[in-house]
Amino acid sequence: MTDASMSIHTAKVKWERTGWCVLGGVIPDVALAAAQADLGHFFPSAEEFASDHDPERNRPFRVRGDAVRPRFPFESDSINLLAVHEVLIDLAEEILERRDLRLYQGLLSAKYSDGAPDDEQLLHADYGNHTLVVPRHDVGYEQLEMFVYLTDVTAETAATRMVSLERTTGIPVERTYLDFEEYADLYATEEPASGSAGSVLLYRPDTFHRGVAMTAPRSWRVMLHVAFKSPGTDWLGYQSWPFSAEGMPWHRLVPHLSVRQLCVLGFPAPGDDYWSEETLAGVSARYPRLDMSPWRSAFRTGSTEASAVPAGERTPAR
Numbered sequence: 001m002t003d004a005s006m007s008i009h010t011a012k013v014k015w016e017r018t019g020w021c022v023l024g025g026v027i028p029d030v031a032l033a034a035a036q037a038d039l040g041h042f043f044p045s046a047e048e049f050a051s052d053h054d055p056e057r058n059r060p061f062r063v064r065g066d067a068v069r070p071r072f073p074f075e076s077d078s079i080n081l082l083a084v085h086e087v088l089i090d091l092a093e094e095i096l097e098r099r100d101l102r103l104y105q106g107l108l109s110a111k112y113s114d115g116a117p118d119d120e121q122l123l124h125a126d127y128g129n130h131t132l133v134v135p136r137h138d139v140g141y142e143q144l145e146m147f148v149y150l151t152d153v154t155a156e157t158a159a160t161r162m163v164s165l166e167r168t169t170g171i172p173v174e175r176t177y178l179d180f181e182e183y184a185d186l187y188a189t190e191e192p193a194s195g196s197a198g199s200v201l202l203y204r205p206d207t208f209h210r211g212v213a214m215t216a217p218r219s220w221r222v223m224l225h226v227a228f229k230s231p232g233t234d235w236l237g238y239q240s241w242p243f244s245a246e247g248m249p250w251h252r253l254v255p256h257l258s259v260r261q262l263c264v265l266g267f268p269a270p271g272d273d274y275w276s277e278e279t280l281a282g283v284s285a286r287y288p289r290l291d292m293s294p295w296r297s298a299f300r301t302g303s304t305e306a307s308a309v310p311a312g313e314r315t316p317a318r
């Protein structure tokens with residue numbers, strides 16, 4: 001299991017050296033319980049799946065393990081709030097050494113045993129679909145992927161298998177999938193990213209890893225996938241939030257978010273040049289329950305929020 005006492009500093013050192021680590025006890029109990037309570041809106045429970053209580057509902061999970069992957073903003077306030085939880089932003093800021101990060105991915109996945117498909121993935125690096133170019137390891141250019149564990153994750157309940165970056169430095173950059181036979185030696189060194197519910201797996205998009213089949217019967221594994229990056233990096237991404245901004249989940253969520261959380265989702269920070277009398281009035285009309293006072297007062301006084309980034313620093317740090 002995870003070392004729940006591992007400090008963020010130790011996690012960062014391991015993340016930099018090996019490309020991944022699991023940090024235990026990250027999610028506060030109340031936030032975890034609230035998110036878990038809503039999982040039934042999205043997925044059959046382990047027991048419902050195993051007993052085939054509702055074959056129609058189970059069918060997609062029997063055909064393809066990744067067939068159902070709900071995306072942020074979810075039809076669950078608790079899971080939306082978890083995706084932008086301050087503890088995840090704190091962690092991402094520590095690891096990426098920036099205070100102006102963007103959340104660029106939010107999705108839920110569930111995996112089952114008892115007749116679910118054989119989910120043995122090839123070892124792969126995620127940057128194939130997280131960047132248009134190739135990763136660069138300097139502050140301002142890095143990406144941080146997280147799996148937030150909503151169930152206990154063990155080697156038997158399909159903990160993602162990870163290979164240390166130290167072992168993969170010689171792999172050509174254009175090769176993001178590794179053949180089972182050609183790279184059998186690397187497959188032999190993979191380690192399960194085990195951790196109890198509320199733990200978070202942190203990994204870099206060039207860390208080789210793979211999903212595996214569940215071996216424990218009548219079990220499930222549910223994770224929230226989130227990823228962070230610096231602003232001004234248009235080549236990095238996965239999802240776009242404005243695409244979902246007409247829906248009720250977004251409108252319900254916005255008034256509950258802090259300035260910091262809204263900025264992580266791409267809202268212009270207080271003091272940003274975007275804000276004018278007209279845009280302040282328009283955004284207030286669009287989100288009548290959002291307290292716009294931080295944006296209004298920054299506009300009146302010409303100041304920027306503590307969390308906001310001065311205009312001159314919006315490009316990646318060099």
Ligand SMILES: O=C(O)CCC(=O)C(=O)O
Nearest residue numbers: 126159160209210211212
């Ligand atoms: O399901 C897993 O354990 C791994 C999934 C994965 O590799 C991914 O989402 O990039």
Ligand SMILES: [Fe+2]
Nearest residue numbers: 124125126209
């Ligand atoms: Fe992956």
